[in-house]
Amino acid sequence: MSDERIWTAAVLVIGDEILSGRTQDKNVAQIATWLDVQGIRLREVRIVPDVEAEIVDALNAIRARYDYVFTTGGIGPTHDDITVDAVAKALGVGVIVHPDARAILERYYSARGGELTEARLRMARTPDGAELIPNRMSGAPGIRIGNLFVMAGVPHITAGMLDALTGELEGGAPLVAQTIGAWAPESEVADLLRLGEKDHPGVAIGSYPFFREGKVGANFVIRSTDGAAVAACVAMLTAGFEALGYPVTAGGI
Amino acid sequence: MSDERIWTAAVLVIGDEILSGRTQDKNVAQIATWLDVQGIRLREVRIVPDVEAEIVDALNAIRARYDYVFTTGGIGPTHDDITVDAVAKALGVGVIVHPDARAILERYYSARGGELTEARLRMARTPDGAELIPNRMSGAPGIRIGNLFVMAGVPHITAGMLDALTGELEGGAPLVAQTIGAWAPESEVADLLRLGEKDHPGVAIGSYPFFREGKVGANFVIRSTDGAAVAACVAMLTAGFEALGYPVTAGGI
Missing domain, CATH: 3.30.70.260 (ACT domain)
Structure with a gap:
């Protein structure tokens, strides 16, 4: 690794709630600070609505341009959680129920006396070929595929996922x-x-x-x-x- | 104006300090909330570094796509304040010293026993053809040209500029x-x-x-x-x- 190589990243915030002004984004600042420690420069942020075509377009515009791309938001169990589908579409791959994610969720809910309902099983869906990012806070894992890192919208859950990634990403000389x-x-x-x-x-x-x-x-x-x-x-x-x-x-x- | 017409906006945050994680952005939430009251939907946000080419590219990508585009940051007196030049370049117009802006700054500094130094005069520069947005907080005005609104980086100054624009922009049915x-x-x-x-x-x-x-x-x-x-x-x-x-x-x- 040369001292000259500068490693770059972008963040894509998927969130009607940020665009409406209802919620103050906290993820950009925490990801930026974390990247800095990894020797990676955050070079661009985009915030787009919960609309598949917008997410796909933004992902395709930035994933070729930066070494790493982080998304936040849209990976829960509800109808407005469409990030996994958008990522798969951008990459031209299918969506599967990831067996390890399914096992994690089964353990998580059974330990709490709950069941892996169809809505909860949505959180085990990943683009085909993805790895999981551990989520010690609430079970449902993050997703890593190629240079894309799919994180939660809730800041403390994303914080846990960043901890799990610490030291895993190649970076350059820290600023x-x-x-x-x-x-x-x-x-x-x-x-x-x-x-x-x-x-x-x-x-x-x-x-x-x-x-x-x-x-x-x-x-x-x-x-x-x-x-x-x-x-x-x-x-x-x-x-x-x-x-x-x-x-x-x-x-x- | 038809009920069906939806008015849209984008915000371009110009700010190394946001991308480094050092400063938590506050402008997106306040502009979003303000737009909501005007019947305008915030549809996209981009945060880019203080690099002219990046600002120009982002402006050209979004200004054709949305009814209104707001920039924040980069309009002060220092070397890293390059927003005016970038906006002029994106629009293909020159940069002038706006006579009204110059007069405002002269009055502002002379009332405080100061002088309109060369650095301060930078804050009177606008793209050719621009109108000014009053800044009751610190003299240096915002800029309006075509569908672009160039606002300050400091949130309370941008808040004052938004007040000055209240009711000035055509919007649709509020959400x-x-x-x-x-x-x-x-x-x-x-x-x-x-x-x-x-x-x-x-x-x-x-x-x-x-x-x-x-x-x-x-x-x-x-x-x-x-x-x-x-x-x-x-x-x-x-x-x-x-x-x-x-x-x-x-x-x-």
Whole structure:
């Protein structure tokens, strides 16, 4: 594995509930943070409605473009859970009842005095050729097929599936990031930020303004795969900010 | 305007900070909720990095497809604020310093004893042919050109811009939604939900499971442009849930 190889990912959120504004998505942030630790960069997110054709189109647009694609949502037992069918259609494969998933669900429900009804059995359906991703929270597994990872919509279930995948995916050099903050208007330090990027090739500086307690300020995130370059850029910016009269808070405000 | 016309929108979030997992997006939910009141359906969201080519490609993919497109992020004074250039490129127009925006910024900074520096003047740049969207929070206006609406990344600034646009955009019949909740496993009521949709054409039922206080439950959102159909479906589901031994909480749990 070369240091130069950058591993990329996209997330496809399947969710009328997010598009209606009813539910605040939590999965993008948790998958992004998890990917970062694996040395994989999240490069794109799409949120589409619970409509098969939309899911298929989005999957086909992104699965060729990124190393890994994660979907969230639409894998439960109800009529609006159509992700498995959409994934199978995008890949041009059939849908089967996965024998291991069926066995997991049988054990799960029988331990709770329940039965594997037809609705519950829907959660054992996978695209043909898929592997399962363990779900220690609620039985019904996630699905891995090719570079696609089919996760739950409920964030704590997806968190458990991410734990199960930790260390399983090949990644590259993790991005090193340092944050500094200052009670400075962005516009006062814009030239300095531009210079910081110019003088430190490979370093990207993000500028994130905020307004709190009646005052403007901003946090600045300095990122690179080269930790020494990040440190040098942070030192330069810190000196420059202080020369302009803006004390810097390491770690951000 | 016919009752049949459905007005649609997409949101393009421009933000390395969202893709890195550092910042939790808040704009999608607030724009979605606002659109709902305007009788416009949010149909797609994309989140892309602060890379001009990615923004241009995404804009061109969605602006032809939906009635309205909102961007958030990348319109400040710093080097990473490239949304205006990307929008101009997507539309094939030049970038100008908008005279009204320049006047707004001059007044804003002079009232605060500051100057319209070159960095701040960046916030007066618009695609040629754009109108401004008032920003009562921090001076720098949003931008409206064709069916594109360029909003801030900072949520409370975007909230102010949405207020300024309220009632300005043509929409259709608003979607009526009622929510009911029950401490029922989704899989126990899946058949009933399927039947509810089948018996009430034009009604969509979303099922959103959760796990709280050691128990599983779900909220069910019943949506249609026909309020009477929503009410009839809610009545049928409520009776059906109670017959299965699951008391229903109106408004959701």
